[in-house]
Amino acid sequence: MSQSGDLSGQPVVEGASTLATRAAELWPQAVTPGALHVVSTPIGHLADITLRALAVLRGAAAICCEDTRHARPLLDRYGIGTATLALHEHNEASMIPRVLERLRAGEGIALISDAGTPLVSDPGARLVDAAISAGIRVVPIPGASATLAALVACGLTPHPFTVLGFPERKGKERENSLALAVRSPHAVVLFESPNRLVDTLRDLAAIAGQARPVAVARELTKHFEEIRRGTLEDVAAYYEAVPPRGEIVIVLSGATAAEPTEDGLRATADALRAEGFRPRDIVRTLMDEHGASRNLAYRLAHDT
Template sequence: MTEDSDGANAREGGAGHYTVDGHKVAARPLEPGLYPVATPIGNLSDVSLRALEVLAAADLVACEDTRVTRVLLDRYGIRRPLVAYHDHNAARERPRLLAGLTLGKSIALVSDAGTPLISDPGYKLVEEALDAGHKVVPIPGPSALLAALVAAGLPTDCFLFGGFLPSRAGQRRQKLAVFGAVPATLIFYESPHRAADTLADMAAVLGADRPAVLARELTKRFEEVRRGTLAALADGAREVPPRGEVVLLVGPPGEHTSDADDLDALL
């Protein structure tokens, strides 16, 4: 397990500190364990104070891309050892991280943006850490799917996160058919260059008039939330292709109510 060039200096300093608005704050020592830490999805000001304290105090920070995480840590004056942990090296690095936990280390786990374990390899690390009896402490915070949901104007009382749909059209339509009758708002991550095709498939499988939302670049400078029917959004995505990170949301099928009295009656 290799650390970046700041690793040795960070270890020599023991528990670190973080800086907010020019004020340096000492981080309290962490108990041994794995700490999945949510990080900003765009706007670096969205990080929580608790997340900063954990990142500053951890013996090691495991991240998808050390360069991306370094930008966040530099913003808040945090210098800790970093190690890359992503899809391509997870099988090799996971035993080393688990060995660190066995030695009583505190390890923070972050993704490039948002909440770890959501469409990244962190799930297996958490699963194996728990199986080995290690403590796992979630540090909640930003999440693209929740940010999109609260801005969409679609029902929020029941929703289903479908992750990334298959890239091949046939497999994508089969997956959508499974979700079609679910009485919930559907949420998917999608790459910008496939957004138009995916929306067209959604319109064909789920219904052209079904209400939907395309949200992109959430919390960033060019944040945009497009609302309309699946057919209209598909046409719009072909005319003006979206750029950046994309979240697609589809409203529930048929009549839907979020009225508390009606829900109580149904229950």
């Protein structure tokens, strides 16, 4: 998710401008010729960038940016003078052929988003797809991720998880996207803007119930970082009283599977029997797919 890493209020790090130079000296082959490097950058805190990322950004022939204005404070802070190219959803069609031409010529190109890991609810996927289709190597340079930061601090079971990104804003599409989040048996990560956070929490509660556990991570890695945990009702009420600001990640806990009823299991066993399933196969299905105990599954499988 794009997070506008606010570097303006962060103190100047002594020697930061030479760190990228030193990283490039330590890893002189950090940039692969003719490859597209997908580089993760900080989501807020300036120090959350890897030495490898600095070496790639310094050594690349060019850096494709979601917005060059957002990229410049980070690059300036680390003394990186690499040329930048604006690449976003409004100019991808015209820019991608030019970038591919440079890659085919053997140049190593870096791709960054405004902040965090590119392509996760950010532009760049079309360039990566085009590069792969053209037989060009794509090299991931891992690093900061708002998704993973929220998951490890949310207090909910973090794995497995699904990233759904920003919910649709209105209509049937919004209903479907929120219903998909609510039905998931494991944690779901959503992104949201401050002015729509309370509405989204309320809409989720209307489907999942007010007691579903949730965590809202706000301004991750920044000075006013906050992680609010509780039920959908409690967290929505809090942010209704204290309007949120900044970048927001929602982690919704997975749906709890409903306990199987004996009547429902009997109906399933009868249906399987009618289809010609043998008792031992019915037992296995009732246990593995419907959560029945062994004794109950055996009894229902042999009832006639």
